[in-house]
Amino acid sequence: MINGVHTILFSPEAEKIRAFFRDVLEWRSVDAGGGWPIFAQPASEMAVHPDQSGGHSEIYLMCDDLPATLAELAAKGVETTGPVHEERWGSVARLRLSDGGELGIYQPKHPRP
Secondary structure (H helix, E strand, O other): OOOOOOOOOOOOOOOHHHHHHHHHOOEEEEEEEOOOOEEEOOOOOOOOOOOOOOOOOOOOEOOOOOHHHEEEEOOOOOOEEEOOOOOOOEEEEEEOOOOOOOOEEEOOOOOOO
C-alpha cells in the first residue's frame, strides 16, 4: 500500500539547503519540474514517541560510524552545533545547516528493522 516517505524541509534559503544534500551528502536527485530537485534518500525508518506538549516532528540522518562521518563532513565544511552526546538509543550530534538551522545525525544503538 505505502511505498515510501516524502520528507520536506522548509527554509528561507532553500537553494543552500539543496546544495548541502547535492554537494556535501552527494544525494542523487531528479528534476521534478521547474528546477525543483527531489532527492533520493537512503533507507529510512520511523519511530513514534509520546509527547505531552502537542507533538512535533524531527528528522535525523543515520550513519554506521558517527566519528568518521563527522570528520568527513567537517572536511567538507560542515559544522556541528555541539559535542556528540550519548543517548540510550544512539550517539547523537547536530549539524549546522547553511540557513542557520540544524539537522540531527546519529549512530543507532537500537536494532534496525
